[in-house]
Amino acid sequence: MAIWILDTNQVSALLEGNNTIKSKLAEISPNDIAITVVTVQEIFNGWVCKINNTSESKDLVRLYTKLSITLDFFKAVSILNFDETASKIYEKLIHENRELNKKKLQKDLRIAAITLSVNGIMVTANKKDFSLIPGLVIEDWTDPSILYQ
Numbered sequence: 001m002a003i004w005i006l007d008t009n010q011v012s013a014l015l016e017g018n019n020t021i022k023s024k025l026a027e028i029s030p031n032d033i034a035i036t037v038v039t040v041q042e043i044f045n046g047w048v049c050k051i052n053n054t055s056e057s058k059d060l061v062r063l064y065t066k067l068s069i070t071l072d073f074f075k076a077v078s079i080l081n082f083d084e085t086a087s088k089i090y091e092k093l094i095h096e097n098r099e100l101n102k103k104k105l106q107k108d109l110r111i112a113a114i115t116l117s118v119n120g121i122m123v124t125a126n127k128k129d130f131s132l133i134p135g136l137v138i139e140d141w142t143d144p145s146i147l148y149q
Helices: 008-015 019-026 037-052 054-076 084-096 103-117 144-148
Strands: 004-006 033-036 078-080 121-123 137-139
Touching: 004 008, 004 103, 008 019, 008 037, 008 054, 033 037, 033 103, 037 054, 037 078, 037 103, 084 103, 103 121
Parallel strands: 004 033, 004 121, 033 078, 121 137
Antiparallel strands: none
16 A cells, blocks of 8 residues: 655645646545654644744735634644654665755755655655656646646
């Protein structure tokens, strides 16, 4: 049984109401869907920046409401940790693929390492970066053409 790991861009699109992702999720058992603790970090960091931005202070009710909806989503989905197995995969990826050792790829590599550690399928719109990672299986659920496959 496969487990699909939603990347941060897919979770963000889902929380914004992306119908393609919603339709794809409806086809899969909730037990076969997960996100990573790295995605939680990335999304949480984004909300902290928005809420603390003084230019957004007139929109606090909307921002806190969206943060609350995001927290409800986190409570409902399986969150995979960056454990020792993922850490070893992460270190191996960096050691064996020097081109992956770029600051902009660090969080993507952590998400990929977690995905590889559970033999998961990475669901992402970021095929450019994730396709650089050896052995990682990728799907993009933001592409509406997947609904007709």
